[in-house]
Amino acid sequence: MRMIWTWRRGKAITAWADSFDNFREVVKDYHRLDEDVKFAVLKASSTVVSIVTHAGAKLLFIGSGTIIEYDEQQGFATVLTSATLVRGALGAHSIPSDLKIEVYLPNGKLCEGELSIYDFYYNIATVKIKSTTPLSRARIRCIDDSVAMNLQKSVSVKHSTQFKLCPGERVIALGRDYEDAHEIMASPGVFSAHDCSYDFKELFLTSCVVTKLAVGGPLINFYGEVIGVNFFVSPFNAFIPMNIVAKCLKDLRRNGQVTRPWIGANIANLYSADLEKLDKLYQEFPNVSTGVIVKQVTGNRNIGSRKRTKLPNWTFWSPRNWLKATAVLQHNRKKEKMKLIQGDRRTIKRILRKWRMEPKSPACVAGLRANDIIIECDGVSVKSHLEFVEALWDKEGKPLEVVLIRPGFGKQTKTLTVGTSPEMPRWCTGSDACRTPYSY
Structure with missing residues (x-):
């Protein structure tokens, strides 16, 4: 594990990245949460579960999930979570053949989970479990992230079924511990206008300080409604809005794939x-x-056109010096080609990136x-x-x-x-190596 220093409310705190610790280890004043936070968490806590995945005897991931559907007649429930929990290897787009999913309900009961649908592009998955006791379903609400900057006149606010989410709006990241107590975990924060550090542009960023146990869990508003699925951007929490999740689930159930x-x-x-x-x-x-x-x-355009090769100070605009500069450029390019043939992997990647054409x-x-x-x-x-x-x-x-x-x-x-968009690992939890340039 590695320690990351960050700032929250003007005071330095420490957060353990790449860990499955309880939120109390990273959230400041965890035992002094205000009443509004507690009331909101209690409205959604009965729908939050803990999920542990294995590939044979090997532990894959420990995260959380949200119960979004329950069939009372057949006793089956659908749990929404992140595809990170079922990913075979770090950054690999594959499901282990010997995948085993354990779902711990709020009362600590263990249920065997079955992977229902998944998508690595938007990184969501659903797990089906069977329960003889009735289970609560989460209240889901899409968000509206528009902010009108009209400085001349007041803007009338129309009634909408979506939750208005503006920068600075308070939100809460939830998760459930996988240990014996299986206690609910909460980390309050605010919605941020800053871009997420990953290339997954559908992700929104919050100031909620979390651990990896939050991955796949719900992000809720102060009405207890689920507005997103948690993703881990050490040490803070990012989320994919339920607007995108709902469209993904609809496409996966109808066509078996999502639009890109x-x-x-x-x-x-x-x-x-x-x-x-x-x-x-x-x-x-x-x-x-x-x-x-x-x-x-x-x-x-040529990515390396801004800074190709350093030329000597004697390069001025004249036919003679222009020929000298051309000779220097050709010589340096030949040297790079030799490095490309004989060089190590890092040198090869640097040269290819320098002369790559978009x-x-x-x-x-x-x-x-x-x-x-x-x-x-x-x-x-x-x-x-x-x-x-x-x-x-x-x-x-x-x-x-x-x-x-x-x-x-x-x-x-x-x-x-x-x-x-081509199939690509647009991001990877806890690893910078999986970042790739991405845009809409």
Whole structure:
């Protein structure tokens, strides 16, 4: 194990990463949780279970899960959790042939679990268990992450079935201990506007300090409603919203696979942009209050073009010195080719990464640029990051018309063809080696 130092409420605390410790080891003042936290946890605690997985005699993972369905006639229950718990090896997209799942109910009763459906791209799974006693089902609620930045007039709030989740909103990460007591664990925190460190862009970040026991467990609001599935980003807690989880479960049950739309652009909520960019945008377009910002577009460019090779100081613009510089570049490139042939694995990866060419993406072909503000998709207004993901969901291989605002050029309309993202390990719990460049 390795110790990670972090900050919470202005005081330094320590958190043990890559561990299956109880939350009390990492949460500050764990025994002094306020009444609102306790009441919210008690509303959802009866649906939280502990899950232990083995591959033969080898321990795979210890996490948590949420009971989302229960059939009273047949006595079967469905537990929602993370696919990390059933993954064969770290980063491997495979299920062990000798997989064994143990599910511990809130009362400590052990049930044998059977893997029902799973998907490694969105990293969710469901486990079926049989119980003779009735089990409680979690109350699930989708979230609305839109924030209107209208500074001229007040914005009327309409009634919605979704839970409004703004930066700073209080949330609670839950888990259940796997030891004899099987006690419920809770870590309160707030929803953060910062990007998650992983390349899994559907993940949202919170300030809840957790251990790996939270993986697969529920993230709840202060009404006791499940709004997401926990993921571990040491030492904090990230989650995938129930909006995405519900669509994944629907596709898996209907088609056996989920959609993987890709346009090759890194998208984020408008309020997460830098202050300087927001200031320039508001100066030019004061009526634009919602949308998503394009942070980066994957295009056909040479990654190593910014810094190819250092040239001597005598390189000035003249025919003679230009020939000398060309000779130096060719010589250095030959040296790199020799290193590529004779070098070790680290040298080979560095050279290949330096001269790698990024393929053209649908966003690049359509003419999208960084700092564009997307406000509509196929005639439907886009107010948040989640709404943009939902707009792309069933559009693989189909044209998508987007209306955007480009600073300095005004409103424009672009048409792009949504592609399919390749199967890739977009993230891995507790390992930086599995990170890969990813964008929508």
